[in-house]
Amino acid sequence: MDKLALLFLACVLAGFALIKLPLAGTALASIAPVTFYIGILSVLVFSLILIFKGILALIDK
Template sequence: MYQLALLYLAAVLAGFSLIVVTLLATFLGTVAPTLVAIGAVAVIVFSLAILYLALRALFNKHLK
């Protein structure tokens, strides 16, 4: 369970790095909007997955 959460956290950080790299690298000007969109979607999806895992763990602990 914790390994999956760490994997999702790594994916969130990778999404943030895609967003930041477009701000720092000027030679990526043509693909910058695409990278920002991919990074934003990755951050949103994997953040929701981490929240789902946390809520599932919380409710499983209280229901037992």
């Protein structure tokens, strides 16, 4: 399996972790919206990259 695909999958999972990160009641509560939007952006970008690489793999066969 392509090592880059595993890296992109790990980035998608990290994005989901940022979306679900509980920061309420901590000193970092003020950056909670920032982590939420960074998580959404990383999930979208890396999911699109994985879909694109999958389509290219199907076309090549």
